[in-house]
Amino acid sequence: MRTAGHRPGDRLTPALAGAVALHLGLLAILLLHPTPPLAIGAAVPITIVSHAPTTDSRRAIQAPEAQAAQTETPVPQAKAPEPPPPPPPPQPRNPQPKAVAAPEPKPTPAPTKTPLKATPTPEAKPTPAQPTPKTKTAQKSDNFSLDSLQADVSRSLKRSPPRPSFAARGPTRVETAPEARVDAGQGVSQSDVAGLSQLLQRLWNVNCGDETVVVTVSFKVGDDGHLVGPVDDHGLRHSSNPAIAVAAVRAIDAVHKVAPYDPKFRNNTFNVKFDAQKACATS
């Protein structure tokens, strides 16, 4: 190939000779080592060099930036700690902690009934029709009928709005003051447990893979509503079966997400069974 400025009769300069030799050499290399005709699929292996070394956590500890975050989506987190789940369906009872927290004298029917009758003024103009037959039965059964009692109780629960309390609130209140809560949470009712179960259901991101497993994790809730020590997964997180390991990780995450736990759960140890088989079958 001719270059501009060169005439046919020119002698080869050393530079030109060198360039020609270089091109010939390259051509020879290409001929000797032909590239595969179809390099499209060529896969260069990836080398896994090593597992990363252990983490230096000093900077995180020394730099406790509050991480206020551009909380664009703090909603789920902010909501989680609130104890919104209404108590489970069966009995529409008033979920005031008092009922649970006062386990001393069994509130026999009588005292409950008295205040109901004692407050006929505000709304005790119950509908005209209904009361009549019921009072009849009550009279007939000689002033003791569990039916009417139950009806009265449920009616009053529906009817009476929560009245403003003049008692002290928050940590100054005797029952909720931290010093008074050494054994707080021990009076956990079954419906409280059901409420906790519902909360965990909402926060448990179940892994519905090919293999669904059941894992149980244990943990203790401390005075401040946070977990005391790590969640005990009984070694499942390090299982050689990845499905089990993942199930354990997700269960532990759900347990962490609930924190801080409601005061009634504090100072208790929980064993939570996460059943992915059932959860994935229904979801």
Added chain:
Amino acid sequence: MILRKLSHAMVAALAGLIACVAALAPLPAAADIVVNVDQGASQPLPIAIPVFAGPAVAGDIQKVIANDLQSSGLFRPLDPATFPQVDPDANVKPAFDGWKAISAQGLLTGAVTNDADGHLRVDFRLWDVYAGEQLLGLQFTSTPENWRRIAHKVADAVYEKLTGQQGYFDTRVVFVSVSGSPAHRVRRLEIMDQDGFNPSHLTDGGSEVFTPRYSSKGQELTYMVLRPSGSTVYVLNIETGRQEALGHFPGMVFAPRFSPDGSHVVLSVARDGNTDIYNITLASGATRRLTTDPGIDTSPCYSPDGTQIAFNSDRAGNPELYVMDSEGGNVRRISFGEGRYTTPVWSPDGKWIAFTKQTGNVFHIGVMRPDGSGERILTSSYLDEGPTWAPNSHMIMFSRDTGYGPHLWMADISGRVLMAAPYNLGATDPSWSPLLP
């Protein structure tokens, strides 16, 4: 009588009261409290993937990882604008509270480095935000131009750690691209990364190609070329480009497919008015007939252990799925549902057989166990056909035609994920590669 009624009422009321009191009664203080959770929210897992520290390619790597995870339908990469830290140091334990505040369940941090030997190195760590622990810490190296594959490898590692299933992102898909008007269709063999990148034609469109299938080793594929004189089956090594014709068959051959060890190809051949399944030994070219039934036997597919072959046949009057031993004996029918079953494909883990099913004017992709149990329909449309499995036996790609030409689609076997594959042009007959080396 009244007394009896009353006593019934009293007993019922008493029982109700007891139940009420029992619910309110505190549990024993000393015992552990047992909680059963048997419902959950199966949702895409929120994961934060900040850009890895390092050169500009770090940003590209982050995008590929996020795209891979999101495309699986099992992850929800969070908006980087909400991150509490822009470039967290991969070697420092993160301050988890900030990440919890944006509801990140997983956090992936990493660094990209150009090594002295010219290699690209990616170090990364996966963190469990709520437990505050490291789940994974790995390092990958390769040549710089291979950065996309490194990103896929990272995504595979994260996927596996957080789902318990093998990843499938570092894979390719071979398929037939379809272009031109119906009267002048051009069908070319094409290959691309599973995320749609690096598409390349393997044939020039001069002949009509059908049913490409990867070998389980990943370097070879087999496909069929249809000419007026008949059809030819080829085996193509996609790394060397070497191509070999398996033989020219008078009439029609259908759907050649490799045995798991890559030493045989099974296919169906229409000969003398009967379509049966044949086995070809690649080393010798020896051909053996596996079925002799007068019905049409097609779409053979080996089980991953090579001991059985699934196929479809109309020997019972309607196209149904059958399984036989790899030598051709012990034939048993496995599909008994309503409709026409075709194109059975064994999953790489051997637990499922994917198939095409037609009921009325609707086509479906479905899966069932190899014994015919557990049939599950995953998709429905005007025309869904030709399923192929990702190497993790969880994701399926298939061809869907809604009246505007065939396109590639993907679904997972739970039925929760259904989406168009990342290839916008006309395409059919996909075949998913195994994980790349």
